[in-house]
Amino acid sequence: LAHADYQSIRNYCQSYHPADIADALSSFPDSEARVVLGHAPAPLGAEIFSHLDEDVQASMASGMSRKDLAGLLAEMPPDDRADLFKKMSSELQENVLPALAQAEREDIRRLASYKEGTTGAVMTSDYAALSADLTASQAIDRLREAAPDKETIYYTYVVDEQRRLLGFVSLKDLITARRNARVGDIMHKDVIFSRVEDDQEASARKIQKYDLLALPVVNGGDALVGIFTHDDALDVITQETTEDMEKLAAITGAHEAGVYLKTPSWIHFKNRAYWIVGLAALGLISGVIIHSFQASLMHMLILALYMPMVADTGGNTGSQSATVVVRALALKEISPKDTFRVLYKELKISVLLALILGGLSWLKVMFLSRGDNIPMGISLAKAGFAIAAALALQVVTATLAGAILPLFAAKMKWDPAIVASPALTTVVDITGLLIYFTSAKLILGV
Amino acid sequence: LAHADYQSIRNYCQSYHPADIADALSSFPDSEARVVLGHAPAPLGAEIFSHLDEDVQASMASGMSRKDLAGLLAEMPPDDRADLFKKMSSELQENVLPALAQAEREDIRRLASYKEGTTGAVMTSDYAALSADLTASQAIDRLREAAPDKETIYYTYVVDEQRRLLGFVSLKDLITARRNARVGDIMHKDVIFSRVEDDQEASARKIQKYDLLALPVVNGGDALVGIFTHDDALDVITQETTEDMEKLAAITGAHEAGVYLKTPSWIHFKNRAYWIVGLAALGLISGVIIHSFQASLMHMLILALYMPMVADTGGNTGSQSATVVVRALALKEISPKDTFRVLYKELKISVLLALILGGLSWLKVMFLSRGDNIPMGISLAKAGFAIAAALALQVVTATLAGAILPLFAAKMKWDPAIVASPALTTVVDITGLLIYFTSAKLILGV
Numbered sequence: 097l098a099h100a101d102y103q104s105i106r107n108y109c110q111s112y113h114p115a116d117i118a119d120a121l122s123s124f125p126d127s128e129a130r131v132v133l134g135h136a137p138a139p140l141g142a143e144i145f146s147h148l149d150e151d152v153q154a155s156m157a158s159g160m161s162r163k164d165l166a167g168l169l170a171e172m173p174p175d176d177r178a179d180l181f182k183k184m185s186s187e188l189q190e191n192v193l194p195a196l197a198q199a200e201r202e203d204i205r206r207l208a209s210y211k212e213g214t215t216g217a218v219m220t221s222d223y224a225a226l227s228a229d230l231t232a233s234q235a236i237d238r239l240r241e242a243a244p245d246k247e248t249i250y251y252t253y254v255v256d257e258q259r260r261l262l263g264f265v266s267l268k269d270l271i272t273a274r275r276n277a278r279v280g281d282i283m284h285k286d287v288i289f290s291r292v293e294d295d296q297e298a299s300a301r302k303i304q305k306y307d308l309l310a311l312p313v314v315n316g317g318d319a320l321v322g323i324f325t326h327d328d329a330l331d332v333i334t335q336e337t338t339e340d341m342e343k344l345a346a347i348t349g350a351h352e353a354g355v356y357l358k359t360p361s362w363i364h365f366k367n368r369a370y371w372i373v374g375l376a377a378l379g380l381i382s383g384v385i386i387h388s389f390q391a392s393l394m395h396m397l398i399l400a401l402y403m404p405m406v407a408d409t410g411g412n413t414g415s416q417s418a419t420v421v422v423r424a425l426a427l428k429e430i431s432p433k434d435t436f437r438v439l440y441k442e443l444k445i446s447v448l449l450a451l452i453l454g455g456l457s458w459l460k461v462m463f464l465s466r467g468d469n470i471p472m473g474i475s476l477a478k479a480g481f482a483i484a485a486a487l488a489l490q491v492v493t494a495t496l497a498g499a500i501l502p503l504f505a506a507k508m509k510w511d512p513a514i515v516a517s518p519a520l521t522t523v524v525d526i527t528g529l530l531i532y533f534t535s536a537k538l539i540l541g542v
Numbered sequence: 543l544a545h546a547d548y549q550s551i552r553n554y555c556q557s558y559h560p561a562d563i564a565d566a567l568s569s570f571p572d573s574e575a576r577v578v579l580g581h582a583p584a585p586l587g588a589e590i591f592s593h594l595d596e597d598v599q600a601s602m603a604s605g606m607s608r609k610d611l612a613g614l615l616a617e618m619p620p621d622d623r624a625d626l627f628k629k630m631s632s633e634l635q636e637n638v639l640p641a642l643a644q645a646e647r648e649d650i651r652r653l654a655s656y657k658e659g660t661t662g663a664v665m666t667s668d669y670a671a672l673s674a675d676l677t678a679s680q681a682i683d684r685l686r687e688a689a690p691d692k693e694t695i696y697y698t699y700v701v702d703e704q705r706r707l708l709g710f711v712s713l714k715d716l717i718t719a720r721r722n723a724r725v726g727d728i729m730h731k732d733v734i735f736s737r738v739e740d741d742q743e744a745s746a747r748k749i750q751k752y753d754l755l756a757l758p759v760v761n762g763g764d765a766l767v768g769i770f771t772h773d774d775a776l777d778v779i780t781q782e783t784t785e786d787m788e789k790l791a792a793i794t795g796a797h798e799a800g801v802y803l804k805t806p807s808w809i810h811f812k813n814r815a816y817w818i819v820g821l822a823a824l825g826l827i828s829g830v831i832i833h834s835f836q837a838s839l840m841h842m843l844i845l846a847l848y849m850p851m852v853a854d855t856g857g858n859t860g861s862q863s864a865t866v867v868v869r870a871l872a873l874k875e876i877s878p879k880d881t882f883r884v885l886y887k888e889l890k891i892s893v894l895l896a897l898i899l900g901g902l903s904w905l906k907v908m909f910l911s912r913g914d915n916i917p918m919g920i921s922l923a924k925a926g927f928a929i930a931a932a933l934a935l936q937v938v939t940a941t942l943a944g945a946i947l948p949l950f951a952a953k954m955k956w957d958p959a960i961v962a963s964p965a966l967t968t969v970v971d972i973t974g975l976l977i978y979f980t981s982a983k984l985i986l987g988v
Binding site: 243272288300327330331333342345355356357361386393397400401403408415416420430441453463468521 | 734821
C-alpha cells in the first residue's frame with residue numbers, strides 16, 4: 097500500500113461499500129489509513145471515516161493537519177461530527193474550530209452539548225423542513241435540491257416561523273398527492289416526537305413501536321432541532337442491550353461500539369473488577385453468618401456439604417427472574433405499577449420450581465450421603481428434608497428477590513440491570529444462609 | 543363500550559396511531575376488541591390488527607366469521623398475515639384458505655413455508671420492483687400507482703424477466719436524476735442482499751451495518767422473492783437479544799414479542815425449569831466430589847467454611863467473560879478464528895482479577911477465622927494462603943472457560959449463549975472443587 101498509486105486507491109474506494117472499506121481500514125496503521133482516506137474521492141472519504149469506530153476516528157484525527165481535519169469535519173454527518181469532536185483533546189478542538197465555517201462551528205457546539213445517553217446526543221441536525229404554504233410539487237422540488245445534504249428526504253417536517261413542529265409529510269405522501277395540494281393540508285398533524293433530553297432508548301423504542309424512519313426532536317422551546325433516525329435506533333438498541341447484558345454479569349462501563357478485541361485489556365479489567373471486588377467485600381457478610389454457625393457445621397458436617405448446592409440454586413433461580421424482569425422493564429412490557437401482578441406470577445412460578453428442585457435435592461442427599469454418620473440420632477431422611485426445605489424456600493425467596501429488586505430500582509429511577517446483579521447476589525447469599533441455618537435449627541435442632 | 547355507537551369507534555380509530563389502539567385493545571376481552579376492529583374504517587382495522595401480539599391475533603381470529611377473517615387477511619401486510627396463518631389451527635387454516643383469492647393463497651403458503659428464524663420467515667412480499675428500461679419519470683409514475691400496496695417505495699429493486707436482481711434505486715436517486723435517465727443507468731449494481739435461508743439476525747445486522755431501509759431477499763434460483771425492512775431488523779434484534787439474555791440465565795424458549803404479563807406462568811415455569819433441573823442433576827457430579835473429600839472437610843472445617851466463597855467467585859468471573867464473549871460473537875466483533883487472541887486477552891484480565899480477589903480472600907480468611915483452631919499445627923496465614931491460591935486459580939480457570947466454551951460452540955455452529963450458561967456453570971463448579979481440594983492437599987497436606 098505504501099507504494100500504491102493513488103488511482104488504484106480511488107478505484108478501490110469506489111467499488112466497495114464505505115462500511116466495508118472502513119472495516120478493512122480499521123486493521124491498518126493510522127498513517128496508512130490516513131493516506132487511503134486522503135486519496136478517496138471527496139465525499140466518499142468522509143463517509144468511510146464516519147463508519148470507523150469513534151476511537152479509531154479520534155486517533156486518526158489527532159494525526160491530521162488542521163486543514164485536512166477541518167475539511168473532513170465539514171463533510172461528515174453532523175451527529176458523527178459532534179461525537180468525534182467530543183472525543184478530541186481540547187487542544188485539538190480549539191485548533192480546528194477556527195478553521196470551520198461559522199454555521200458548522202455552532203452546529204458542532206450545540207450537538208456536542210447534549211448529555212451522553214439523551215436523544216439530543218444521538219440526533220442529527222441534517223433534517224428536511226418545509227413551510228405549510230408550499231404545494232406538493234414545490235415541496236418535491238425543494239427536497240430534490242436539498243437531497244445531497246440531508247440525512248433523509250423521505251420524512252419532512254413542517255414548521256412555522258419559530259421552527260415549531262406543525263406536522264410531517266413523507267415523500268410518499270408528496271408524490272401521491274395532487275401536484276398543487278398544500279403541504280399544510282396533506283401533512284399528518286399528530287406527530288410522534290421526542291425531546292432533546294429524552295432517554296435515547298425511549299426514542300429508539302418509539303421508532304420501533306410506530307415503524308418510523310425518523311423521529312423529530314424538539315428542544316425546551318418546542319422548536320425542531322434535529323431528527324433521530326431508524327439507523328440511530330438500531331445502534332442505540334444494540335448498545336443499550338449490550339450494556340444491560342453486561343450489567344447483569346456485574347460488568348460496568350459504557351459500551352459504545354466497543355469492539356471487543358480493540359478495547360485494551362486494562363479497560364476490560366477495570367469494568368469487571370469494579371463490582372466483582374465489591375461483591376467480594378460484601379461477601380464478608382455471608383462469611384460472618386457462616387462463621388456464626390460454625391458450631392452447627394462442626395457438629396453436623398452434612399450441612400457443610402450441601403451449603404454450596406443451596407447457594408448455587410438460589411443464585412441460578414434468582415438470576416432467571418431478574419433477567420426476565422429487567423428485560424420486560426427495558427421493553428416496556430411491565431412498569432413498577434405492575435409490581436403485584438409480577439410478584440404473584442413469580443410466586444406461582446417459583447413454587448413450582450421449588451417443589452421440583454426441593455424433591456430433587458432430597459433424592460440427592462439420600463443418594464450421596466447414604467451410609468454417612470449423622471449425630472444426635474437424626475435419620476438421613478430427616479436431615480435431607482431439612483436441606484430440601486431450605487433449598488425450596490430459598491428458590492422462592494431468590495426468585496421473588498430477583499423480581500422485586502429491579503422493579504424497585506425502576507420505581508426509584510435507578511438502573512434495574514445494575515441493581516439486579518450485585519445487589520441480588522448479595523441479598524440472595526445472605527437470605528440463603530439464614531434460611532439454611534434456621535431450617536437446620538427448627539427441623540434438626542442444631 | 544358494549545353500547546357505544548359505532549361512529550365514536552370510527553372517530554377514536556382515526557384520531558390515534560394504530561399501534562396505540564392495538565395497545566389499548568390488548569387489554570379488552572376478545573369479543574369487544576372484535577367489535578372495535580369490525581367498525582374501524584376498512585384499511586385501518588387490518589393495520590391495528592397487525593400491531594397486536596401474534597397470540598392475541600390468533601385468539602381473536604379463532605372467533606371471527608370466515609368472511610371477516612378472509613377480509614382481514616386480504617388487507618394485512620403479507621409477512622404479518624403469514625405469521626398469523628402459522629399460528630392458526632389447521633381447521634381454521636383449511637376453512638379460511640378457500641375464501642381468499644388465488645394470489646393471496648399462494649403468497650401465504652409460500653411465506654409460511656420458510657423455517658422460523660430464517661430471513662424468509664420474516665420478509666414481506668410487498669416490495670416494489672421495476673425493469674431497467676424505464677426512465678426515471680416513468681419509474682416514479684409506477685411507484686406512485688403502486689404506493690398504497692407496497693411496504694416501502696423508497697427502495698425499488700430492478701429485476702430481469704426471471705426476476706433476478708440486477709440492481710436497486712432509491713426514490714431519492716429517482717427524483718434527483720434527469721427525468722429521462724434510464725433506471726438501468728442510475729441504479730446501484732452492487733446490491734447487498736440476503737437469501738431466504740439466511741439467519742434472520744445476520745440480515746438484521748446487514749441492515750444495521752450498511753444503514754439500509756430494506757434488504758432484498760432472493761431464493762435458491764437467485765430470483766427476488768421479498769424484502770426484509772428496517773423495522774423487521776429492529777424487531778429481530780430485540781427478539782434475538784432477549785433470547786440471548788435469557789439463555790445466559792439458563793432460560794429456554796423462543797421469545798416472540800413475548801409480553802411478560804401475557805405469557806402463562808406455566809410457560810415461564812417450563813422455560814425456566816428445563817435447564818435449572820438439568821443443572822440440579824449435573825450438580826450430582828459436584829456432590830460426588832465434595833463427598834469424596836468429606837474426610838478432609840471434617841478434619842479441617844475451615845475448608846468447608848470457604849467453599850461457597852470460592853464457588854461464587856468462580857461463577858461470577860466466569861459469567862463475566864462468557865457474557866462479553868457471547869455478545870462479541872453475536873455482534874460479529876469476534877469469530878472462532880480469534881480464539882487465541884481472545885484467550886490471551888482473557889488470560890491477562892483474569893490474572894489481574896485473580897491477584898486482587900486472591901489477596902482480598904486471604905485478608906477475609908485472616909479476619910473472619912482469627913482465633914479459630916486449625917489442626918496439625920498449620921498457621922492461619924498458611925490455611926488462608928491455600929484458600930486464596932485456590933480462589934485465584936479458579937478465577938483464571940473460570941474466566942478462560944467462560945471465553946472458550948462460547949467460542950467452541952460457535953465453531954461447532956451451536957448456540958454460544960446456551961452453551962455459555964448451563965455448561966459453564968457445571969464446568970466451573972467441578973473445576974472449582976477440584977482446584978480447591980488439590981490446593982488444600984498440596985499446600986496443607988490434608
